[in-house]
Amino acid sequence: MKLLLNSKLPIRCFSDYYLLSGQTLMGLFRRFAGLLFIVLLQMGCERKSIEFETFDSSLWAAEGACKEYRMSVIEAMEEQFDQFLGMNETELIQYLGNPDETHLYTRGQKFFTYRLTCADSTSNTKILRIRFSALDQINEVLVLD
Known part of the structure; x- marks a missing residue:
């Protein structure tokens, strides 16, 4: 044709x-x-949703450090911290809630600190420290004693 x-x-x-x-x-x-x-x-x-097997974000945000929930789930989460890398501040706050402390650093970097144990306890205080780059993306997740 x-x-x-x-x-x-x-x-x-x-x-x-x-x-x-x-x-x-x-x-x-x-x-x-x-x-x-x-x-x-x-x-x-499109962002992939992060999921940890033993994690409940509402309990994490509501109970705080003194109820021992944070310390109980952090050990299971440590091996999967790479899921946080690349998230921005808003996404992290939706997932973990507002941080206990925020530290501003040079060149636009920022640190969020979540307490894992009570600050008034006699033992060492453990914290979860998350570092944001100047582009508002997570580039480091650490558990510190």
Whole structure:
């Protein structure tokens, strides 16, 4: 089957139609590349949800350090701290609640501190310290004695 346009030339394939209608293959490629870029950008913007097996974020935020819940789950979470890397401040606050302390550092860096044990206890106080880069992304998670 042959199609005819205004030019009376037979069209044999898809590329002949675009060449005759004034669009080049390069223009078609640019549209495809632009669409592909938008799709990949959208996929890259989606955040994976982090999940720890023995963790309940509502208990973590509500009970604080003196109820011993934080200390009981932190040991199971330590091996999976890499799930926090790349999160921003808002996402972390939604997951762990507001920090017990916030420290501002040079070059726009910030530290969030969550107490794992009571501050008034006679034993060593353990804390979870999370460092944010100047781009507001977590780049370090530590448990300190």
